[in-house]
Amino acid sequence: MNTTTLLLFSIVALVAIATPGPTVLLALANGSRYGVRRSVPGMLGAVVSDFVLVGAVALGLGALLAASEFWFSVLKWAGAVYLAWLGIRLLRSRGGFEIPAEGAAGTQHGGRAIFMKSFLVAVTNPKGYLFCSALLPQFIDPAAAQAPQYLAISLVFAGIDFSVMFAYAFIGAKAIRLLKASATRWIDRACGGALLALAGSLAFYRRANT
Template sequence: MTLTTALLFCIVALAAIATPGPTVLLALSNGSRRGVRGALPGMFGAMLSDFVLVGAVALGLGALLAASEFWFSMLKWVGAAYLAWLGIRMLRSKGGSFERPAEGAAAAPGSGRQVFFKSFLVAVTNPKGYLFCSALLPQFIDPASPQGMQYAIIAVLFAGLDMAVMLVYAFVGAKAMQLLTARAARWIDRTCGAMLLALAGSLAFYRRATP
C-alpha cells in the first residue's frame, strides 16, 4: 500500500465515520453522562469492532453475508433488535445518570465493561458495516502485494480515525453537560435514543443488493 493510497483511504473512511452512526451517537451520549474519560471504554469497544470488521472482510465473511440471505437476515435482525433496545432505554432516561460523581469517586462497578460491550456489540451486529467494508476495502488493496499486512494497516488507520471522531463527539457531549442544565442535557440522551431507534428501523428494512 502506497502513501497516496493510504491517504485516499483515510479521506474516504473519515467521511463515512464522521456521519452520525450508532457508535458515535453512543460516544456523544456517554460523553454527556460520564465525561470524556468515562466514555473511553465505549470508544475502545468500537475500535475493537473495527478490527473485527476488517478481519472479517479479509477472511471473506463480508462476501458470505452478501451471498447468503439467511445469515444476512439473522445478523440484521439481531442488530436491529439491539439498537432498538438501546434506543428505548435512552428515550426512557430519567436523568439519574446525569448526576456526576464527586471528585475522585470511583465509577460504578462494571459500568466501564457495560459501556465497552454496548459499543462493541452495536458495531459487530450491523451487517451494513460488513457489506460496506467488503465493497470499500478491496479497492485499496494491491493484489500483487501481500494482503495480510495491507489489511492490518487499513485496520489500524480505520480504528484510529474512528477513535478521533468519537473523541470529538464525546468532548461535545461533555461540554454540553457542563454548559446545560441536567434537564437540557438529558435531552441529549433522548435525542440519541430516538436516532438509534431510527437507525434500527432503517436496518430492519435494509435489503441486500441482489447480484
C-alpha cells in the same frame, strides 16, 4: 500499499465515520452523562469491532453475507433489535449525569458495560461488513502481501474512529456543563430517537441495496 492510497482511504474513512451512526451517537450520549474519561471504554469497544470488521472482510465474511440471505437476516435482525433496545432505554432515561464524579470508581455504569454496548452495536451491523467488503478491496494491491495491507487499513480505520468518537464525547461533555443537569434527558432522548430510527432503517435494509 503506498502512502497516497492510505491517505485516500483515510479521507474516505473519515467521511464515513464522521457521519452520525450508532457508535458515534453512543459516544455523544456517554460523554454527556459520564464525561470523556468514562466514555473511553465505549470508544475502545468500537475500535475492537473495527479490527473484527476488517478481519472478517479479509477472511471473506462480507462476501458470505452478500451471498447468504439467511446469515444476512440473522445479523441484521440481531443488530436491529439491539439498537432498538438501546434506543428505548435512552428514551426512557430520566436524565441526570455523573460528570462531577468523573474518574471515580463508583459509577453503576461500569466500563465493561459501556465497552460491550459499543462493541455489540458495531459488530452486529451487517451494513458495516457489506460496506467494507465493497470498499476495502479497492485499496488493496493484489500483487503484494495482503495481510500487512489489511493491518494498515485496520489501524488507520480504528485510529480515525477513536478520534471521531472522542470528539463527539468531548462535545457532549462540554455541552452538558453549559446546561442544566436535566438536559441530559433531552440528549438521551435525541440519541435514543436516532438509534430507533437507525434500527428501523436496518430492519428494512436489503442486500439488493449494496
